[in-house]
Amino acid sequence: MTQPRQFRDENQRSSRAAIAVLFSGYESGFADLTVARAPTLKPKMSLPTAAHCVLLESFSQFTTNLHLLRVSDDSEVVHQARIGWRRFRTVLRLFKKISVVQSAPPWEPLKPILVSMGSLHDMDVARGETLPQFAHDYAGTDPGKQGRWRAMEQALLRTADDQRQAVRVAMDDTAVQETLLTITQWLGNKAAWKKSSESKRYRDKSLRQWAKRQVACAHEQLQTARRDCGTFERQHRTRILAKRWYQQAIDLQMDIGTTRDVMQAATIASTLGADPELVAFLRNAAEPGSAR
Numbered sequence: 001m002t003q004p005r006q007f008r009d010e011n012q013r014s015s016r017a018a019i020a021v022l023f024s025g026y027e028s029g030f031a032d033l034t035v036a037r038a039p040t041l042k043p044k045m046s047l048p049t050a051a052h053c054v055l056l057e058s059f060s061q062f063t064t065n066l067h068l069l070r071v072s073d074d075s076e077v078v079h080q081a082r083i084g085w086r087r088f089r090t091v092l093r094l095f096k097k098i099s100v101v102q103s104a105p106p107w108e109p110l111k112p113i114l115v116s117m118g119s120l121h122d123m124d125v126a127r128g129e130t131l132p133q134f135a136h137d138y139a140g141t142d143p144g145k146q147g148r149w150r151a152m153e154q155a156l157l158r159t160a161d162d163q164r165q166a167v168r169v170a171m172d173d174t175a176v177q178e179t180l181l182t183i184t185q186w187l188g189n190k191a192a193w194k195k196s197s198e199s200k201r202y203r204d205k206s207l208r209q210w211a212k213r214q215v216a217c218a219h220e221q222l223q224t225a226r227r228d229c230g231t232f233e234r235q236h237r238t239r240i241l242a243k244r245w246y247q248q249a250i251d252l253q254m255d256i257g258t259t260r261d262v263m264q265a266a267t268i269a270s271t272l273g274a275d276p277e278l279v280a281f282l283r284n285a286a287e288p289g290s291a292r
Contacts, residue, residue: 058087073122
């Protein structure tokens with residue numbers, strides 16, 4: 001049965017008010033750029049308690065930077081928000097056998113804004129990190145090539161600004177706000193998390209032993225992925241896996257990441273209608289063994 005319009009409007013107003021409270025730290029001056037911080041975990045902690053600690057911290061990193069994105073053009077804000085979300089999803093996978101984690105609210109309504117943030121991040125990386133290192137190699141002292149390079153940079157800047165605004169508009173979507181609120185309420189349900197942590201199933205399990213098993217499993221997955229890195233797509237999947245276990249694979253993910261970033265920059269340049277010779281130059285630079 002469809003709700004009368006007045007009730008739908010009231011629900012939307014309530015949702016927006018709750019989200020305003022959720023993000024009130026910014027107005028209070030507490031929502032500076034938030035980076036990952038390792039929560040304090042103890043060997044005798046139950047698995048549900050440990051999961052709760054890490055989920056709270058990673059979701060806070062995501063939402064705080066997401067809200068800061070409303071007023072900040074700093075590319076690092078987008079980057080840290082995406083890291084927070086990736087950490088949150090990784091912890092959900094790690095602790096997926098715990099009943100209270102299995103009751104996590106669906107996050108599918110966030111997919112559009114997450115995809116939009118991914119596109120914005122790709123543009124920020126291309127504009128601020130990847131492309132500048134190739135400007136001289138491509139253009140040198142040739143006025144024509146210098147002009148084409150500047151035209152591409154200007155087009156990319158305009159497109160990135162438009163994309164940033166699109167993310168801000170998406171943040172006001174009712175489905176996005178309600179999903180953020182629902183996840184916040186789930187994390188704040190102390191009774192459910194306490195009940196899970198006190199259950200006999202987890203009472204005698206060692207967090208230390210569980211962590212060792214997870215690291216061993218991750219190492220095996222990463223080694224398998226490294227043996228099958230023949231395409232850019234597979235390299236990118238390996239890079240994402242490495243990011244989930246960053247301390248084990250920082251060198252691998254950085255090397256593959258550079259190749260992927262250059263290829264992504266070439267794709268963006270092509271989409272923006274950059275000179276075909278310039279696009280070909282970038283694609284050639286992304287090839288394995290090319291000089292950088």
